[in-house]
Amino acid sequence: MAAVTTVPAEAEALDAYSQAVVRAVDRVGPAVVSVLAVHSSWHQRGELRGGGSGVVIAPDGYVLTNSHVVAGASAIEVALSDGRRLPASTIGADPHTDLAVLRVAAAGLPAATLGDSGRLRVGQLVIAIGNPFGFQATVTAGVISALGRTLRAQTGRLIDNVIQTDAALNPGNSGGPLVDSRGTVVGLNTAIIAFSQGLCFAIPVNTATWVAAQLIRHGRVRRAWLGITAQAAPLGRPTVVRHRLAADRAVRVVEVAPGSPAERAGLRSGDVIVALDGAPIDSADDLQRALGAGRIGIPVPIEALRDGERLRLLVTPAETPDSA
Numbered sequence: 001m002a003a004v005t006t007v008p009a010e011a012e013a014l015d016a017y018s019q020a021v022v023r024a025v026d027r028v029g030p031a032v033v034s035v036l037a038v039h040s041s042w043h044q045r046g047e048l049r050g051g052g053s054g055v056v057i058a059p060d061g062y063v064l065t066n067s068h069v070v071a072g073a074s075a076i077e078v079a080l081s082d083g084r085r086l087p088a089s090t091i092g093a094d095p096h097t098d099l100a101v102l103r104v105a106a107a108g109l110p111a112a113t114l115g116d117s118g119r120l121r122v123g124q125l126v127i128a129i130g131n132p133f134g135f136q137a138t139v140t141a142g143v144i145s146a147l148g149r150t151l152r153a154q155t156g157r158l159i160d161n162v163i164q165t166d167a168a169l170n171p172g173n174s175g176g177p178l179v180d181s182r183g184t185v186v187g188l189n190t191a192i193i194a195f196s197q198g199l200c201f202a203i204p205v206n207t208a209t210w211v212a213a214q215l216i217r218h219g220r221v222r223r224a225w226l227g228i229t230a231q232a233a234p235l236g237r238p239t240v241v242r243h244r245l246a247a248d249r250a251v252r253v254v255e256v257a258p259g260s261p262a263e264r265a266g267l268r269s270g271d272v273i274v275a276l277d278g279a280p281i282d283s284a285d286d287l288q289r290a291l292g293a294g295r296i297g298i299p300v301p302i303e304a305l306r307d308g309e310r311l312r313l314l315v316t317p318a319e320t321p322d323s324a
Contacts, residue, residue: 057101145164189201
């Protein structure tokens with residue numbers, strides 16, 4: 001009787017893992033591009049060339065990347081997955097979130113599917129795809145290490161609700177997509193902490209989707225401003241029950257800017273925002289979406305928890321100042 005060969009469970013798991021990564025890359029890879037930014041260098045009487053990655057988000061040539069990849073560029077070129085190299089124009093850039101939208105004169109391009117970063121879980125498999133240093137479709141895989149991080153943009157403002165991952169990134173990965181096992185984009189790779197082990201960050205796709213829509217429509221992001229730095233905060237069951245809250249998460253105020261609308265309204269560091277204009281707020285993305293451009297200059301009720309008690313305040317958002 002012939003011996004029966006069994007496949008170890010570890011091999012089966014590795015095979016499933018590999019298949020998930022391959023499927024995701026096959027689906028998103030064609031939408032990943034290389035971005036070359038040319039900067040005039042008068043003191044060297046020549047040009048300086050830098051670059052990063054990007055991802056096509058619409059078949060008619062819209063490309064999402066990092067604002068720091070194209071900031072100050074005198075010319076931009078995008079290399080598509082089919083080998084074409086096309087000049088690109090900047091539709092708009094938002095340094096506060098390190099996002100920019102470019103456009104190339106092309107149609108029928110393979111475009112990535114944008115997912116929902118609000119459904120991510122710590123430990124979930126993610127794949128970073130980029131075009132570092134011209135090496136097309138470079139792939140690394142890892143897991144989500146943490147959610148709700150804050151990251152300081154080059155403008156000095158903190159970016160809220162950032163994804164931390166151990167999927168290895170190179171500088172040229174900036175602007176490339178972070179995708180889940182289904183091949184949907186859940187973030188945009190943006191930063192590496194120098195001299196650290198495995199600390200890489202991505203802007204959540206929910207933020208990127210909102211910013212990209214603003215840039216395409218207006219060329220800039222006109223957002224209401226409270227003047228706070230915030231991060232997601234879990235709420236204990238007793239707190240949820242006592243205050244009859246609709247969600248078990250809210251937004252904790254980490255910092256309040258002096259002279260800001262939040263300070264004038266009476267918000268303090270440590271307050272936990274649970275609702276804005278009666279709508280539950282359970283993430284920084286929720287708060288950002290609730291503070292649309294239509295809120296600028298209009299008083300809006302805000303509800304927060306402080307020392308276990310529920311507060312009802314009235315805040316009048318201002319337009320985000322250039323320095324904020």
